[in-house]
Amino acid sequence: xxxxxxxxxxxxxxxxxxxxxxxxxxxxxxxxxxxxxxxxxxxxxxxxxxxxxxxxxxxxxxxxxxxxxxxxxxxxxxxxxxxxxxxxxxxxxxxxxxxxxxxxxxxxxxxxxxxxxxxxxxxxxxxxxxxxxxxxxxxxxxxxxxxxxxxxxxxxxxxxxxxxxxxxxxxxxxxxxxxxxxxxxxxxxxxxxxxxxxxxxxxxxxxxxxxxxxxxxxxxxxxxxxxxxxxxxxxxxxxxxxxxxxxxxxxxxxxxxxxxxxxxxxxxxxxxxxxxxxxxxxxxxxxxxxxxxxxxxxxxxxxxxxxxxxxxxxxxxxxxxxxxxxxxxxxxxxxxxxxxxxxxxxxxxxxxxxxxxxxxxxxxxxxxxxx
RNA sequence: GUGGCAUUAGCUCAAUUGGUUAGAGCAUCUGCCUGUGGAGCAGAAGGUUGCCGGUUCAAGUCCGGUAUGCCACC
Numbered sequence: 153x154x155x156x157x158x159x160x161x162x163x164x165x166x167x168x169x170x171x172x173x174x175x176x177x178x179x180x181x182x183x184x185x186x187x188x189x190x191x192x193x194x195x196x197x198x199x200x201x202x203x204x205x206x207x208x209x210x211x212x213x214x215x216x217x218x219x220x221x222x223x224x225x226x227x228x229x230x231x232x233x234x235x236x237x238x239x240x241x242x243x244x245x246x247x248x249x250x251x252x253x254x255x256x257x258x259x260x261x262x263x264x265x266x267x268x269x270x271x272x273x274x275x276x277x278x279x280x281x282x283x284x285x286x287x288x289x290x291x292x293x294x295x296x297x298x299x300x301x302x303x304x305x306x307x308x309x310x311x312x313x314x315x316x317x318x319x320x321x322x323x324x325x326x327x328x329x330x331x332x333x334x335x336x337x338x339x340x341x342x343x344x345x346x347x348x349x350x351x352x353x354x355x356x357x358x359x360x361x362x363x364x365x366x367x368x369x370x371x372x373x374x375x376x377x378x379x380x381x382x383x384x385x386x387x388x389x390x391x392x393x394x395x396x397x398x399x400x401x402x403x404x405x406x407x408x409x410x411x412x413x414x415x416x417x418x419x420x421x422x423x424x425x426x427x428x429x430x431x432x433x434x435x436x437x438x439x440x441x442x443x444x445x446x447x448x449x450x451x452x453x454x455x456x457x458x459x460x461x462x463x464x465x466x467x468x469x470x471x472x473x474x475x476x477x478x479x480x481x482x483x484x485x486x487x488x489x490x491x492x493x494x495x496x497x498x499x500x501x502x503x504x505x506x507x508x509x510x511x512x513x514x515x516x517x518x519x520x521x522x523x
Numbered sequence: 524g525u526g527g528c529a530u531u532a533g534c535u536c537a538a539u540u541g542g543u544u545a546g547a548g549c550a551u552c553u554g555c556c557u558g559u560g561g562a563g564c565a566g567a568a569g570g571u572u573g574c575c576g577g578u579u580c581a582a583g584u585c586c587g588g589u590a591u592g593c594c595a596c597c
Binding site: 175177178182183198200203206230232233234235236237239240241261262287290292340366367368369370371372375377396397398399400401402405418419420421423424425426427428429430457458488489491493495496499 | 550551552555556557558559560561562563564
């Protein structure tokens with residue numbers, strides 16, 4: 153069976169793989185509006201169920217008929233379950249936040265509310281969001297987890313995955329959602345750095361049956377990605393499955409992951425780095441000359457350095473974004489110096505175009521490989 | 524012309540009654556950011572304390588002179 157080359161949205165769009173979804177956690181890609189996102193040729197975005205449930209709340213999203221209408225976005229959209237946030241919140245606030253088989257108990261940030269976030273809530277909310285891919289709630293295996301904790305999180309992840317699938321299917325039937333409007337359902341593989349546990353988790357999730365699997369957990373280990381885990385999940389997944397590297401990653405990590413069969417990615421790096429004055433720049437002179445399989449195919453450009461004050465060159469000649477086609481280095485430095493938000497906007501647009509060019513280049517390689 | 528106040532890092536300012544190696548913010552330079560509570564974090568460099576002399580074991584700090592600036596009064 154051939155690998156899927158198409159990601160179909162519930163609005164009828166077809167997106168070829170691999171694809172990168174930047175993180176619009178709160179239904180906004182920081183500093184950009186939806187027209188800006190379109191201009192970067194970004195195909196889809198990732199929103200977060202947990203955060204959108206807090207603000208503005210599912211009733212508001214429901215009134216709009218989904219998060220896409222809410223933010224006037226016509227591309228693809230995936231909703232994250234909230235599993236990762238639950239982990240980071242539990243870690244940050246500890247104490248009264250706890251994970252049990254029922255779900256996650258925690259205090260809602262910035263409020264006095266304490267709620268139990270369950271697999272059912274996550275799925276129900278994601279269906280309200282009307283995204284193209286729904287992600288099951290998973291129990292995050294911490295990078296420092298001992299083998300007992302690793303086992304526990306995997307068992308709970310599988311239990312919740314089963315529950316999520318049943319709730320998902322029931323919702324589809326109850327709401328009479330036609331097949332072409334049915335979102336994809338993604339299982340998430342946990343198990344930390346234990347290869348046998350990762351394999352087992354993958355197999356048991358495949359037995360339950362999903363449209364794809366996510367590479368869960370913390371992707372970084374001593375600053376490097378554990379590609380052994382990526383290989384194990386990919387090898388034990390059906391050919392037609394979507395393989396989604398959750399939170400992956402740096403450009404070179406995406407290149408390597410695509411090589412191992414992964415085809416969907418999301419990461420905060422391009423947007424966060426842009427706001428933190430780190431721009432991704434291809435070393436090639438033109439877009440045509442870019443070779444993402446070569447070593448060191450890109451560099452970082454730090455826009456607010458003093459040396460840029462009198463530099464009238466564009467940030468990159470191998471880029472066709474708003475920043476590179478209209479403004480020069482001197483002006484961008486000025487915008488960062490005076491602390492204007494436009495600096496963040498132009499830098500974010502640039503970094504997103506860098507990533508969309510990366511995916512366009514990988515698409516060509518990927519499609520040639522699968523002919 | 525007389526009196527008062529000021530002068531310390533590129534910039535704005537700290538530094539008990541004279542007492543270790545004169546500090547901080549911004550700017551500069553390095554690095555970091557991975558299913559985003561964060562336009563964030565870490566680190567480095569940067570000084571003949573306006574200049575000349577004096578008192579003292581010890582001076583950014585006290586004294587005399589001088590330069591520059593601000594204020595007040597003739």
